[in-house]
Amino acid sequence: MSDDSNQTRVTLLQKLQTNQDDHSWDDFVRYYEGYIYIVIRNLGVGVEDSKDILQEILLKIWKALPNYSYDREKCRFRTWLCVVIRNKVYSFFKLRSSRNSRLNVSYDDLLQNLDLISDAEIDKIAETEWQSYISNLAWENLQDQFPKLAKEVFEASLDEESNSVLAERFKVAESSVRVYKMRIRKAMHKEIIRLNQELGG
Amino acid sequence: MRKEDKFNRNFSQLFEEAYTPEESPLEDALKRPGDRYKDFEFYREGGIKEISICLDSRTGRQVAMARMKKNSDVDRKEPFIREARINAALQHPNIVPVYDVGLTNNEPWFTMKFIDGQSLKEIIQKLKNQEESRFNNLADRLELFLKVCDAVAYSHSRGILHLDLKPDNIRVSEYGDVVLCDWGLADVIPSECDEPLLEVCSSTTKDFDEMTLDGTVKGTPGYMAPEQTGMIKERKGKHTDIFSLGAVLYSLLTYKKAFDGDELESILTKTVNADFLKPSQVSDNHIPFSLEAVCLKALSKRPEDRYSSVKELQQEIRDFINGFTTEAENASIMKSLHFWVKRNRTLSIISAFALLLLLGLMITSIINLKLAETNAKEVADKLRIEKEYHMRINKGAAPKFYDRAYVAYESFQFDDALNFCNSAAELDESLQEAWKLKANLHFIRQEFKAAKEAFKRAREESILTEINSEYVQIKANDKKSLSTKQYLELITQLRDNGLLREFTNLIHYKIFSEISLDERIEFCKGAVIVHNPHMKSLKFKFNREFKHLDLSGNTDMQVALCLQNFPAASADFSYTDISDFIAFRKQSLNALNVAHTSIYELHSLENPELRNLDISHTGIGNLRGLAGRPLIKLNISHNAVTSIGHILQIPQLEELTIHKGQLTKSELYHLPKTIKLIEVD
Ligand SMILES: Nc1ncnc2c1ncn2[C@@H]1O[C@H](COP(=O)(O)OP(=O)(O)O)[C@@H](O)[C@H]1O
Numbered sequence A: 001m002s003d004d005s006n007q008t009r010v011t012l013l014q015k016l017q018t019n020q021d022d023h024s025w026d027d028f029v030r031y032y033e034g035y036i037y038i039v040i041r042n043l044g045v046g047v048e049d050s051k052d053i054l055q056e057i058l059l060k061i062w063k064a065l066p067n068y069s070y071d072r073e074k075c076r077f078r079t080w081l082c083v084v085i086r087n088k089v090y091s092f093f094k095l096r097s098s099r100n101s102r103l104n105v106s107y108d109d110l111l112q113n114l115d116l117i118s119d120a121e122i123d124k125i126a127e128t129e130w131q132s133y134i135s136n137l138a139w140e141n142l143q144d145q146f147p148k149l150a151k152e153v154f155e156a157s158l159d160e161e162s163n164s165v166l167a168e169r170f171k172v173a174e175s176s177v178r179v180y181k182m183r184i185r186k187a188m189h190k191e192i193i194r195l196n197q198e199l200g201g
Numbered sequence B: 001m002r003k004e005d006k007f008n009r010n011f012s013q014l015f016e017e018a019y020t021p022e023e024s025p026l027e028d029a030l031k032r033p034g035d036r037y038k039d040f041e042f043y044r045e046g047g048i049k050e051i052s053i054c055l056d057s058r059t060g061r062q063v064a065m066a067r068m069k070k071n072s073d074v075d076r077k078e079p080f081i082r083e084a085r086i087n088a089a090l091q092h093p094n095i096v097p098v099y100d101v102g103l104t105n106n107e108p109w110f111t112m113k114f115i116d117g118q119s120l121k122e123i124i125q126k127l128k129n130q131e132e133s134r135f136n137n138l139a140d141r142l143e144l145f146l147k148v149c150d151a152v153a154y155s156h157s158r159g160i161l162h163l164d165l166k167p168d169n170i171r172v173s174e175y176g177d178v179v180l181c182d183w184g185l186a187d188v189i190p191s192e193c194d195e196p197l198l199e200v201c202s203s204t205t206k207d208f209d210e211m212t213l214d215g216t217v218k219g220t221p222g223y224m225a226p227e228q229t230g231m232i233k234e235r236k237g238k239h240t241d242i243f244s245l246g247a248v249l250y251s252l253l254t255y256k257k258a259f260d261g262d263e264l265e266s267i268l269t270k271t272v273n274a275d276f277l278k279p280s281q282v283s284d285n286h287i288p289f290s291l292e293a294v295c296l297k298a299l300s301k302r303p304e305d306r307y308s309s310v311k312e313l314q315q316e317i318r319d320f321i322n323g324f325t326t327e328a329e330n331a332s333i334m335k336s337l338h339f340w341v342k343r344n345r346t347l348s349i350i351s352a353f354a355l356l357l358l359l360g361l362m363i364t365s366i367i368n369l370k371l372a373e374t375n376a377k378e379v380a381d382k383l384r385i386e387k388e389y390h391m392r393i394n395k396g397a398a399p400k401f402y403d404r405a406y407v408a409y410e411s412f413q414f415d416d417a418l419n420f421c422n423s424a425a426e427l428d429e430s431l432q433e434a435w436k437l438k439a440n441l442h443f444i445r446q447e448f449k450a451a452k453e454a455f456k457r458a459r460e461e462s463i464l465t466e467i468n469s470e471y472v473q474i475k476a477n478d479k480k481s482l483s484t485k486q487y488l489e490l491i492t493q494l495r496d497n498g499l500l501r502e503f504t505n506l507i508h509y510k511i512f513s514e515i516s517l518d519e520r521i522e523f524c525k526g527a528v529i530v531h532n533p534h535m536k537s538l539k540f541k542f543n544r545e546f547k548h549l550d551l552s553g554n555t556d557m558q559v560a561l562c563l564q565n566f567p568a569a570s571a572d573f574s575y576t577d578i579s580d581f582i583a584f585r586k587q588s589l590n591a592l593n594v595a596h597t598s599i600y601e602l603h604s605l606e607n608p609e610l611r612n613l614d615i616s617h618t619g620i621g622n623l624r625g626l627a628g629r630p631l632i633k634l635n636i637s638h639n640a641v642t643s644i645g646h647i648l649q650i651p652q653l654e655e656l657t658i659h660k661g662q663l664t665k666s667e668l669y670h671l672p673k674t675i676k677l678i679e680v681d
């Protein structure tokens, strides 16, 4: 595919930026909620609190979306997202800590932690979580296409390198292990690239 | 908890992979620095080279790499590279292809196609151990041999001699490819080779003397030619390879080496004199005569007695495969074929097509007489496999089929004869003899319509065709049989027209077909009369309980051929005019009385179960035909016997009847006391 066609194709992200109706909101939630959630959790927020602030952050990002200028060189979309998330988490807890200190959660500690997270670290979270997120999303999309045994062998292969060990464990020929791995890997690579492009990675 | 909390972080590795693709993995592999060949694994070694399997990272295939064995003399380097160059000059499906030649750390190597499989040496060893192999069948071994010949013929055409032909240097892949390897001793004929090969010509260099540098002979004892022993002065040439091909053929026939022994010295002496045992002398395998002849010729001591070219040798093998064999072998094919056909009668008539295949098979594997013992189904399977041979049988083979049909007809094997005849006529529709014989055979089977058709094809017109036409009217349906009465009328008519062979054929056909006892008796009664026209009446008694057949007292009866195959256990033909025992063929007789007949000799007596024999009052004077028989009672009174000699060779004899004075006292003295002697007047 040439660069030209890359540019003329409108990605999901670009659609969401220009077309903010109810329908696109659903898409936005469907595709980004998971990532935003993980990042929130990564910033040290507990499961319960994460659920509470997820909606607010989604809305905040949704509103900020049209202002994000798609410029890969300056800042990746995922990094931008993370900065927005961090800021929102920060202000959210700031508000809570002053308003409601009777809860036994120490929001001050949390705020302190958030303060300590540097831009470099935000970058890192953005990156690793994005990769994990997109890959898992890709797997979710694809896995039903593969036979159960192939799926299991493939999943196991992510931890275990040796084909012969896998062949032994799943009672299949080593050559089958190789084929399963190769097939699924290739499909995954394609899907990852597709999702990453669509979601602005 | 959300599903995201359970994400498998291992998946991230795929993200990275997706974005660090080998955009052009194939191109990258070519650019990748490092050694082209890797993952070496030792495979095998010969006297000079070590063969390893390795991965060619440029082409991604497994190749075989030959290197000099460790501790090889540096002087071996040149010949080693020379071998690679000669081998590389040869491009032929049956010669291992060389891919690349090079030096690493100053050590020469060359790569070639890796031929997974076995060497012919290993295959022969397995055959010798009677293990199941793709090459159990001689036909398959000959195919293999022809491929080796192809390779050698080609290399000769390029002016190259192999000079180390032997089973170990022939490889057979799992897919049946046959390739010749190891051109380590190869030599170039300067006047015949291509220009670039002149570079490797050895005539002036020291390493192509009779002896190798380490003082051993060049070639492999057991397969080398006399002129390679260094013991005689004789030029090496194409004839040298031809000799070795003969030795390879020898091993393929016998699973043994032509020249073998414990000591090198004695093997070489045998080789130089071409002193070896014939294949048929050393092997239990059936060695077809003509293949043995091919072997002997190739293994001649004097080069001029050998084949003058590999092609000539090959042609002889092909001729054998194609069935242009010697008479001796034809006979043995005949035998196995008969056997087969007989066994398969129960499987209904074999189609001409199957027979055609069968013949091809037989020709190519007469050796495999065992084949005849394998059951019919196995043979049928084999037939399919051997289909290709059928392709080779063509019009030219028709006369052979006809010959075989005729032999079968002569020995009253009518079903076999018809099968052969059908094949002959099918292969060559213009072969009139075949049509004529076919017509005759249909006539014998009372298939008058088919006979008429065949007579027409044979352009035959005779009394027989007239009679046949007459019977087409009487019985138009070839599937139906004539009644016994009609049958008897027909043979009478044949007799009256002097068609004696046809007359005998019909009698023979009837009594050897499966008919009820009643029908048989009815037929025999009539046929004896037809056969003995002067007879007025016939006394014919058969006791069904004791299976006793009594035709005694028919003093006019001269012939009783129709009684062959009669299900009698005992027979009384005394006081008849028969002059031989032919009437009793295929009767399982315990007791036989032919007293007072015209019989004068025992040659025609078969009936091996006979216990009780009365040959009194006959002209028989020599009892040699009784030696070794399980006779218990014997009556020789009033015949011409006067000596006891052969009686002593009847081990179980209990009772002997003679007339007074037939044997002298001194003769009788030798008679064992266990034998009861009855003397009659
Ligand atoms: N290309 C090949 N693929 C597989 N096996 C081979 C190949 N070339 C040779 N061999 C096997 O390796 C052994 C030694 O090879 P050979 O060429 O005969 O060496 P040497 O000159 O030492 O006798 C032989 O038994 C042969 O069957």
Ligand SMILES: [Mg+2]
Residues within 6 Å of the ligand: B046, B047, B168, B169, B182
């Ligand atoms: Mg060798």
